[in-house]
Amino acid sequence: MGSISGLSLLAVSLFLLMSPGIQGGKILVFPVDGSHWVNMNLLIESLHTRGHEVTVVRTATSWYIKDNAPHYRTITVTLPEAISIEEQDFFVTFLVKMLAIQKEGASLIGFMSFYREMLGALSKIHQQASLLGVEIFENKTLMQSIRDTHFDMVLLDPGLPVGVLVAHELKLPTIFNVRWVTSGEGHFVVAPSPTSYVPTSGNAASDKMTFGQRVKNTFHYILNMCIDKFIVCPHYDKLVARYFGPDVTFYHLLQGADIWLMRVDFVFEFPRPTMPNIVYIGGFQCKPSKPLSSELEEFVQSSGEHGFILMSLGTLVKGLPIEITSEIAAAFAQIPQKVIWRHAGERPNNLGNNTLLVKWMPQNDLLGHSKIKAFVAHGGTNGVYESIYHGVPIIGIPLLFDQFENVLRLETRGAAKVVDATKLTSQNFLEAIQEVLHNPSYKSNMKRLSDLHRDKPAHPLETALFWIEFVMRHKGASHLRTESYKMPWYAYHSVDVICFLLAVLLLLTATIVGSIRFLCSRLCGRRKPKQE
CATH class of the missing domain: 3.40.50.2000 (Glycogen Phosphorylase B;)
Known part of the structure; x- marks a missing residue:
């Protein structure tokens, strides 16, 4: 029995050593x-x-x-x-x-x-x-x-x-x-x-x-x-x-x-x-969330039944102009939810007691927390996929490059609400937050995207x-x-083939038309003497 086990172990070892990629x-x-x-x-x-x-x-x-x-x-x-x-x-x-x-x-x-x-x-x-x-x-x-x-x-x-x-x-x-x-x-x-x-x-x-x-x-x-x-x-x-x-x-x-x-x-x-x-x-890059630090967990739990909102503009843009962030802060101050805001710029005016400013945060772990209600994001690809993975609806503030296209894709699927940064006021931003929070379709649509995204044969x-x-x-x-x-562009798009076929078609048409005209002229020529 021991020798069989030893042979089995040797066979497994050899298999692993010979396996591709090992x-x-x-x-x-x-x-x-x-x-x-x-x-x-x-x-x-x-x-x-x-x-x-x-x-x-x-x-x-x-x-x-x-x-x-x-x-x-x-x-x-x-x-x-x-x-x-x-x-x-x-x-x-x-x-x-x-x-x-x-x-x-x-x-x-x-x-x-x-x-x-x-x-x-x-x-x-x-x-x-x-x-x-x-x-x-x-x-x-x-x-x-x-x-x-x-x-x-x-x-x-x-x-x-x-x-x-x-x-x-x-x-x-x-x-x-x-x-x-x-x-x-x-x-x-x-x-x-x-x-x-x-x-x-x-x-x-x-x-x-x-x-x-x-x-x-x-x-x-x-x-x-x-x-x-x-x-x-x-x-x-x-x-x-x-x-x-x-x-x-x-x-x-x-x-x-x-x-x-x-x-x-x-x-x-x-x-x-x-x-x-x-x-x-x-x-x-998506993965299950990990437990939060004691400080963050305490802040999140203090939100009670209202839960919390996360806001981050990604790694590239450290902060919006103060006139925009102050409007955002004023809107946050009017909601019962707690807010965790990754913010490295000048401290905004109108900041409410419910809002915590941090220079860094475990975004994936917060998005996977049971009390999160929405994610205010610029629409960067990493944040979008993490939101989809965890099923968190988005209030989008696109700023640069592909972010406008990213949030539009989510908005088209009913999983995001978009706010124009250049026209952002505390009022229209507050309305966007309340719509995402109180309209259950945003959550259910994002949850459906999450289920589809996770349903794969391999990560x-x-x-x-x-x-x-x-x-x-x-x-x-x-x-x-x-x-x-x-291939040259004309070959890739078959321009040369189309031109060749058109030339053949024109030549064939010209031959047929010429033949018909020739036959008609011969027939007409034979009939004229009989009429005389």
């Missing part, structure tokens, strides 16, 4: 700082736990990506100037400018001012980011060190896509941890995206659009393509031309990733065409880890990747 690989990571790093860091921690060796490329001015960490090594690159988004006050300054422009109204001048400000900042960010590629490629010692490490793959966030070029130089398979690329939402680069029912980045619309909305959506799509081609890509095209020559195209490198780990769930996203190498991991994080290890095991996933991006 042996650790070497992964080179190019992250994006700020809130994107929160997602990437979670993946890195999980990969480290599974025995993989992770090396993170960071700049010397990174404010979220630390130089020393127990679960990854770093390659720190010093740039001539810091990338703007790595400056802690960048998004606060940018937000203040955007709010001022939006208050001018939907005038042509306001529209032009908005895009001039945005495009200038966007071009500068990518120009600064492209210098990371220069510093890496020009440092021969660093490049040789990277080659000598013999990495198995590159994992990167293509929001700042310098890692794509490094992966191409090293001839390594590439995985994107992605929702955004240089031209907007990642699907538009890799999958068919009909503008008739797929909302374009920057256009807060549903998948059910009127004719006018479809015109606007198409305009936004063309605008995004122009911005990408003339504002963003030239910075990376220069790098590609400098280090790889004229036969390589940056946009093709971007499209050629083996796997796209898309931070999207169709519970939240509108249905749309997809591709075999897109893996959906929306909500992979999204496990799915992400499986595909990362899949690419390492098989040294890529080219069998899942379409080669359509290498």
Whole structure:
């Protein structure tokens, strides 16, 4: 009996040793700082736990990506100037400018001012980011060190896509941890995206659009393509031309990733065409809540039967202008619920005794608490998915970028109420809070989304880890990747085929018409002598 048990143990041990993914690989990571790093860091921690060796490329001015960490090594690159988004006050300054422009109204001048400000900042960010590629490629010692490490793959966030070029130089398979690329939402680069029912980045619309909305959506799509081609890509095209020559195209490198780990769930996203190498991991950061600290638990329990409301504007924006926060504070002071507000800016006026200001809070644990009633949020992706996971309805105050689209998706599904930050008053904000609190449909709709989101064969994080290890095991996933991006535009859209068929049709029509005319003329010629 003992020998049988011993043999069984040996067999199990051999099976585990031979199981795919059991042996650790070497992964080179190019992250994006700020809130994107929160997602990437979670993946890195999980990969480290599974025995993989992770090396993170960071700049010397990174404010979220630390130089020393127990679960990854770093390659720190010093740039001539810091990338703007790595400056802690960048998004606060940018937000203040955007709010001022939006208050001018939907005038042509306001529209032009908005895009001039945005495009200038966007071009500068990518120009600064492209210098990371220069510093890496020009440092021969660093490049040789990277080659000598013999990495198995590159994992990167293509929001700042310098890692794509490094992966191409090293001839390594590439995985994107992605929702955004240089031209907007990642699907538009890799999958068919009909503008008739797929909302374009920057256009807060549903998948059910009127004719006018479809015109606007198409305009936004063309605008995004122009911005990408003339504002963003030239910075990376220069790098590609400098280090790889004229036969390589940056946009093709971007499209050629083996796997796209898309931070999207169709519970939240509108249905749309997809591709075999897109893996959906929306909500992979979500997890069950943990007990609160004694101080927070005491404050929450003091809310009694009314419960509490949570407010946070995410990691990038530290605070709204004082005139807006004072209106919010005045509305909070009029409700019986307690409020926990993550706030790092100037203390607002009209703050009620029911409101607790904190500089940091365990957001996931608070969202999972039994006494929470609603979440006042800016609509960042992380907060949205945590709300869906825990079934907490949202009062949305979108401020920047995709936040307007995110809260619209929830509003369309009846799980959120949106308030315009530029028109926010204590009265309309109070009305929004009361509607979400007292109309049970918001809670029930979000609970339904939560049930759908959780009903999966595997947690999204496990799915992400499986595909990362899949690419390492098989040294890529080219069998899942379409080669359509290498086709010229006229071939991709079958313009040449349509022209050929039209030419054949015209030739056939001309032949038939000519034959009929010829036959008619011959018949008429034979009849004339008989009449004479």
